[in-house]
Amino acid sequence: MTQVSPKGSYHLQTVSRALDALRLLEESGAPLSQTEIAEALGEPVPVVFRILHTLEGHGVVKRGRDKRYVPRGRVEADGLGRPLDILRVLSAAGSAGARSEEIAARLGLETRLVGEALVVLASRQLAAVSEGGTWTLGFGLIELARPLLRGTLRSAVRPLMERLRDESGETATLFVTSGDRQVVLDIAASRQPLRYELEIGAVFVLHRGAAGKAALSAMEDADVKRILEGSDLKNAERRRVLADVMDARRRGFATSLGERLPGGAAVAAPVRDESGRAVGVLGLMLPAFRNEPDRLPHLGKVLAGHLAQLVLPDTLAPANS
Template sequence: MANAASQTSYQLQTVSRALETMRLLEGAGSPLSQTEIAAALGEPVPVVFRILHTLENHGFVSRLPDKRYSPKGAAEPDGMGLPLDILKLLAAAGPHGARRSQLASRLDAEPGQVDAALTVLAERKLASVSGQDVWSPGFGLLELARPLLRGSLRTAVRPLMERLRDESGETATLFVTSGRQQVVVDVAASREPLRYELEIGRSFDLPTGAAGKAALAAMADARIREILNEAALPATDQRRIMVEIGRVRETGFATSTGERIEGASAVAASIRDESGRARGVMGLMMPAFRNPPDRLQHLGKVIVSQLGKLRLPEDMGVSEPDGESI
């Protein structure tokens, strides 16, 4: 009986803490992080994590893209109006994006409503956020805008992608940067029975893979360090990546083997417009067993040579939102 009473008491305490968590979130006026909730309740972060995990699984709270929490449905966006207004503001903000506080101020909306709308947009890849709470349009918009993208980067480089695919026998892929991720926007799949290809819309962290390193190499060092810090990479890994980026800048292309997908190799180079601004990355992806290092080096030189012949206008339709290039 004593054990049963003790278990009942523990369960009641757990329910009580969950209710206190809900009361705290509802009265906060804006989403809270695990650390903020733990400090307010006087509980260890692991305990708060379990409470929030349970509440989220049962639909009582929502976890936002920046890992803060708010009550489920407490500040739902008003239909499609607010999310669409936010997308318009993000598009107008240009490559530097906008913070959620700026969006709330411009739209005269409650912070909780803006958070809820941004969550909806992020879940559908229509908006993306950096570690500094800066929001930009997401590349899920490409799927919606594809019929309108005449004169876009994809249209301009597609013939070259198909030519490289046919000459090398390997899959050609077009990437564009969104925040600190690489997003696949087009694929010319190899015709070989054994091949590697990525789905359009799939995204990867920038620090890994040939395409990621090619994109980083086109950025200013300050932006690269910001991205590596946001990825929480150890100092030794950051130094190694910076050395690799130095080599990419010397040769014009990046290579990788097994960094993203075991057994796959890749080579990639940055695509630039007539002003020299980076607009995206083109790469070839292939099984490692049929592509030794010397062939990767050869394919890298071919890609750099062919991309150098492209003449892309400065007002090309789809560009990297991260702005500053070197």
């Protein structure tokens, strides 16, 4: 039997923790700091520093200007992912935009690589640069998104949205689920001077707001559990949200007060196709001061009743595709 010396055992443990650190970086969707890695691994910062220094020296990981680490493979081999990550950073920056070095620091990439990707994006009108060197999203993205904006789900639900808006006097909003998030696909804005209105394309987590809980209520229990356990909710909050989801499943609609926007109130219900599959969520949103006693439950019953009569073909893409 081969004997492993204490020194050899220490080296094996170090290699094991180095692999754990590398796996953590590979599975992370964003660059991680030395402190974040140490906390995740349950190791002292000096130990993690030595591990990362060794991995960096062997070219396995790379440290960005913000002192956050990414796997070298992500930096050099992610030819498709890099431009998409850049577009996400520009989307988050909004109209203010971001300079190439800022994007590079955020993603843990070399400024040269970011610059090359931005030039390609600009040549296809997916990104634009000002005279001062600030980058923003390009109008070519609207062309790419045109099928979504003209899609059958949006066009099929639009008449009902306008009817609900006119009957209730409040804003009707159509959501679709993308992964573990929810995206605003369309709105029929209230005609009242004071209204609760989201932007088309706005993205939200599923564990907050009536629309998010309505989406969860239409999912399988295993998916609901996975999403809630992956959220930033404490155990008590998670149990409360789960109870709200179960209540929404029983009633056919969910309600919320000030969860996504202080001073806002909302009611929402799943949109289903002919087969009963959820393909979206439709909600009514209003300022909280117009939420008279029992108004949300009343609007919820009206909303669920209209959606029960809505006939959608089962060829529509599912909401969480």
